[in-house]
Amino acid sequence: MRKTCCIIILCFFYFGTVAQNVAVVNSNPISQKEFVWVYKKHRPGNTQPTLTDLISFLNIYIDFKLKVEDAKAAGLDKDSTYIAETKNYEAALLSSMPPEAQKADYSLVINEYKEALLLFNISQTKIWDKVGEEEDSLQEYYNSHKQQYSSKLFDEVQTEVSADYQKKIECDWVTSLRNKYKITIDQNLLNKLIR
Template identity: 45%
Template sequence: MRKVYCILFCFLFIVGAAAQNVAVINGKAISNKEFMWFYKKNHSGNANVSFDDLSSYLNLYVNFKLKVLDAKKMGLDKDTAYIAEVENYEYALHTQKRISKTNAEFVFIMNEYRDAVLMFNLSEMKIWNKAQNDESLLRSFYEKNKDAYLQRPFEEVSGQVIVDYQRKLERDWVESLKKTYTVKIYQDELRKLAKL
């Protein structure tokens, strides 16, 4: 009987813990609290939050977290320049003395900064530099999509070609990340967060 209670307790604990998360990416949970902190930070003045708005933002947030996971897999979080940049930012936060290290907001701010720098660095390598520094790839993309540019010469539309090629690279990257890492979204938790 004791074994049954133990199993039941473990099951309820796992279900309860999952009920506090909007998503899990490769085994790492995104809590309701973390997600809503980021949502509110980027959507100020939004008193009524719809499920569709939250769902769209969660999709973007998951894509962001997948890119960060990819950056960590590549070891970018071990780079000395990255570590120094994060330490300098943390020091700057401490000198403001508005937020203590034990404050939950401090943890969110530091995690956001760490992740954003990693995502930026990897995006620069995988998307921006590739799209701006390899004219042969750009011209090839242009040739495949010439109709979208109304047959105008490459030189006239090169700026738009770069933007479109960057979007394609990002779409392909995110698609490959979603095939590589497991993502579980808890729609019911997201619905609880929506204020209709």
């Protein structure tokens, strides 16, 4: 009986620590391990992050995850070119990684690559192609924001207008994704990460 109780307690402890998710985006968890790994990778240094730092970074990361969700919803993860490219990367990474690194970060690195590639592919469709295809919309954007460009002619500021229009398209896209998908954040876990 004592052995059974110990096993049950250890199972609860194990699943409690493994299942700690900083956030959940459309039923897909962002584990504490993944979030800390990505945070440290993009915010190197030994300084202790503040809660504001973590929340700000988490929101950027959630936006990334939302775009990946949209790419999956569009079926881009089923594309044969994408599958071949990720398999090639995985094989190359495995052959070049020392065994101890394979155990530690391998799955995180592979997942990051796969998601980054999906992000690139969906951004091509949702943002970059649109700017090239929507010359009238770009001109319309310029006309409604002319004062922002010191009333310079469109041809003189077209690159800047295109960049601003891309930001607007992306902002609208993220807003629609945040409305479409359910997002849950574990504020208590974030508080524990700053201690």
